[in-house]
Amino acid sequence: MTMPRNTGISRMKIRLLPGNILPQLLLILLILIMAFFLSITSPFFLTWDNLRNIFDHSALYIILALGMTFVISSGGIDLSVGAVTALSGVCMAVAMQSGLGVGISILSGVAAGALVGAANGCIISLFKINPFIVTLAFMSLVRGLALVITGGIPIYGFPRSFTWWGSGHIGPLNPPMLLAALLTVLAALVLNMSRFGYYTLALGGNEEALRRSGVSINLYKIMVYLLCGATAALGGLVVTARLNTAEPLAGWMLEMDSIAAVVLGGTSMKGGKGSIAGTAIACLLLGILRNGLVILSIPSYYQYLLIGVIILSAVIFAEAGWGKGLGSINRKKERRGRTV
Amino acid sequence: MWDRAGEGKKIPFIRLRNIKKTFGHVVALDGINLDVYPGEVTALVGDNGAGKSTLIKIIAGVLNPDEGELSLNGRHFQHLTPSRAIELGISAVYQDLALVDCRDVASNIFLGKEPLKACFFVDKKRMNRESEELLKKLKVSVPSVTTPVELLSGGQRQGVAVARSIKQKGRMLIFDEPTAAMGVRESAGVLELIRDLGDEGFAVFVISHNLHHVFTIADRICVIRNGRLVKDLRTKSATPDQVVGFITGTNRDIADTADIVNIKEGSITT
Ligand SMILES: Nc1ncnc2c1ncn2[C@@H]1O[C@H](COP(=O)(O)OP(=O)(O)O)[C@@H](O)[C@H]1O
Ligand SMILES: [Mg+2]
Numbered sequence: 001m002t003m004p005r006n007t008g009i010s011r012m013k014i015r016l017l018p019g020n021i022l023p024q025l026l027l028i029l030l031i032l033i034m035a036f037f038l039s040i041t042s043p044f045f046l047t048w049d050n051l052r053n054i055f056d057h058s059a060l061y062i063i064l065a066l067g068m069t070f071v072i073s074s075g076g077i078d079l080s081v082g083a084v085t086a087l088s089g090v091c092m093a094v095a096m097q098s099g100l101g102v103g104i105s106i107l108s109g110v111a112a113g114a115l116v117g118a119a120n121g122c123i124i125s126l127f128k129i130n131p132f133i134v135t136l137a138f139m140s141l142v143r144g145l146a147l148v149i150t151g152g153i154p155i156y157g158f159p160r161s162f163t164w165w166g167s168g169h170i171g172p173l174n175p176p177m178l179l180a181a182l183l184t185v186l187a188a189l190v191l192n193m194s195r196f197g198y199y200t201l202a203l204g205g206n207e208e209a210l211r212r213s214g215v216s217i218n219l220y221k222i223m224v225y226l227l228c229g230a231t232a233a234l235g236g237l238v239v240t241a242r243l244n245t246a247e248p249l250a251g252w253m254l255e256m257d258s259i260a261a262v263v264l265g266g267t268s269m270k271g272g273k274g275s276i277a278g279t280a281i282a283c284l285l286l287g288i289l290r291n292g293l294v295i296l297s298i299p300s301y302y303q304y305l306l307i308g309v310i311i312l313s314a315v316i317f318a319e320a321g322w323g324k325g326l327g328s329i330n331r332k333k334e335r336r337g338r339t340v
Numbered sequence: 341m342w343d344r345a346g347e348g349k350k351i352p353f354i355r356l357r358n359i360k361k362t363f364g365h366v367v368a369l370d371g372i373n374l375d376v377y378p379g380e381v382t383a384l385v386g387d388n389g390a391g392k393s394t395l396i397k398i399i400a401g402v403l404n405p406d407e408g409e410l411s412l413n414g415r416h417f418q419h420l421t422p423s424r425a426i427e428l429g430i431s432a433v434y435q436d437l438a439l440v441d442c443r444d445v446a447s448n449i450f451l452g453k454e455p456l457k458a459c460f461f462v463d464k465k466r467m468n469r470e471s472e473e474l475l476k477k478l479k480v481s482v483p484s485v486t487t488p489v490e491l492l493s494g495g496q497r498q499g500v501a502v503a504r505s506i507k508q509k510g511r512m513l514i515f516d517e518p519t520a521a522m523g524v525r526e527s528a529g530v531l532e533l534i535r536d537l538g539d540e541g542f543a544v545f546v547i548s549h550n551l552h553h554v555f556t557i558a559d560r561i562c563v564i565r566n567g568r569l570v571k572d573l574r575t576k577s578a579t580p581d582q583v584v585g586f587i588t589g590t591n592r593d594i595a596d597t598a599d600i601v602n603i604k605e606g607s608i609t610t
Contacts, residue, residue, distance in 0.1 A: 189461075193460075193461045193462055193464075194460055194461065194462060195454050195456065195462055198443075198447060198454060198462055201440075201442070201443060202440045202443060202447075202451060204442075205440035205441060205442040205443055206438070206439065206440045206441065208438060209438040209439055209440050209451065210440070210451065210452070211402075211422055212400070212402055212422045212432075212434065212438045213422070213426075213438075213451040213452030213453075213504075213508075214422050214423035214425075214426035214427070214452045214508075215423070215451075215452045216423065268442075272440070272441075272442035272443070273442055
């Protein structure tokens with residue numbers, strides 16, 4: 001019951017600035033600062049061509065990071081997504097080479113990704129093995145599969161209707177951007193408003209509580225990893241179509257980028273809390289950062305360094321920073337408001 | 341051996357036969373036979389580590405017994421699963437509460453039973469409304485049903501766990517120390533609820549350390565010691581002293597009890 005005593009300022013603060021929106025606001029602020037800095041450094045930064053370029057690159061990261069958001073908020077991790085990106089692209093290429101239609105080929109590639117995800121989920125949930133080690137093994141296994149299927153040689157030259165998915169035009173935008181936008185909206189609806197989303201977060205919060213409530217935790221875990229495999233495969237579609245090449249070494253280190261984006265976006269590594277909007281915003285931020293490195297002609301090797309630093313600072317921030325401080329302030333105030 | 345209090349008139353909701361459970365070298369349950377009847381409140385009392393929580397976890401399908409059988413409605417089971425137990429109408433409030441701390445009050449109350457609208461979206465408005473009504477009925481006050489459970493006090497958290505067990509709409513309700521962390525007002529609300537549930541025909545099984553509470557709400561008291569059911573009494577024909585004796589093992593049976601009572605009252609002359 002809402003306490004009459006609790007309708008004061010503390011209550012308002014909780015409503016206006018819930019702890020879980022703060023990281024996202026901060027990210028937007030960071031984006032604005034970076035954009036401001038870059039736009040005065042280079043007149044090129046704020047041109048539509050450059051912005052389009054940023055959106056185009058961020059789209060791929062967003063697509064992958066959405067699935068990763070589900071996995072991480074369920075208390076897991078998926079290190080195999082980069083490899084799945086390559087495998088699904090290879091599957092699509094092989095399907096098209098063997099004369100299958102573009103639609104069917106894309107579906108087969110997505111199915112391959114979903115299958116890898118489901119396999120991850122099955123092993124993690126049925127044998128109760130740490131997701132880190134299972135998906136690490138799958139990272140190597142899937143990459144190996146992509147190399148074996150192609151013999152290590154990239155496959156290229158696809159129909160226009162396939163490459164459209166990477167380099168087509170829809171007005172001023174392109175298919176990857178729209179796909180990313182569409183998936184972001186869908187993912188937000190599913191995570192925040194569907195039973196599947198509720199159970200994903202409950203899995204990360206207290207999976208034993210979920211089990212005791214009669215929910216099949218194995219089924220939902222498998223579905224979470226399956227979803228992540230499927231989004232990684234859609235990433236594979238974008239990469240393969242964009243380059244017009246199915247490259248068995250594509251998506252190298254993409255797992256790092258998507259984990260970084262998810263953590264930066266305010267999703268808790270401990271599970272139980274996830275922000276789709278945060279993930280999308282963080283992907284844009286990373287996109288601008290990469291773009292900035294190019295504009296400032298800083299060697300791309302520094303990206304790895306930077307991503308590492310970003311993951312570390314995001315985790316430390318979430319663990320020890322304002323997130324916790326604010327939480328404890330709220331807690332004190334709410335405790336005070338109770339009557340026994 | 342033990343009195344089968346209440347047997348004869350009614351059909352038990354659940355029968356446990358020779359339930360055994362060990363954890364490594366620890367024998368938690370050593371052949372439990374117990375029937376729990378609808379329409380009455382059965383209290384399970386015993387010392388720490390006697391096996392109470394283990395027993396209710398087996399009834400709720402959270403743990404599998406090593407040996408023995410559970411029967412409900414003439415169906416026999418070697419073990420249950422949480423979802424099967426809930427299907428069969430068994431809801432439980434666990435000692436550790438089994439709440440998802442980072443989720444809000446309403447989401448916890450409806451965990452596993454979320455109402456849907458348009459076949460896809462969780463009907464959060466309805467969850468919030470019904471949670472508020474239920475908590476009001478239970479006399480549990482929380483800042484808001486959208487507060488994460490991790491921000492609540494121990495008593496409030498227990499209130500949420502009790503509310504969830506009610507929402508599961510079971511016909512047997514199990515409470516493992518439901519008032520341990522509650523204040524006086526909250527305890528009174530929950531005890532009243534437990535008594536009402538018994539009167540309304542539910543099979544209620546409650547574990548409590550507070551003998552005063554037990555004597556207020558229970559129709560029947562079962563005493564468990566070292567994994568064995570040592571006594572099964574009607575509350576009407578028992579005294580707290582006597583029950584304490586069975587819990588600690590100083591009383592072996594009714595005859596002993598009578599003697600001790602008599603000695604206390606000085607009516608035994610030797
Ligand atoms: N998961 C477990 N692993 C190992 N031992 C356990 C476990 N659960 C309970 N036990 C042991 O079983 C015995 C009974 O425990 P429990 O049923 O929790 O007692 P109670 O609820 O009556 O205090 C205790 O000795 C306890 O240490
Ligand atoms: Mg116990």
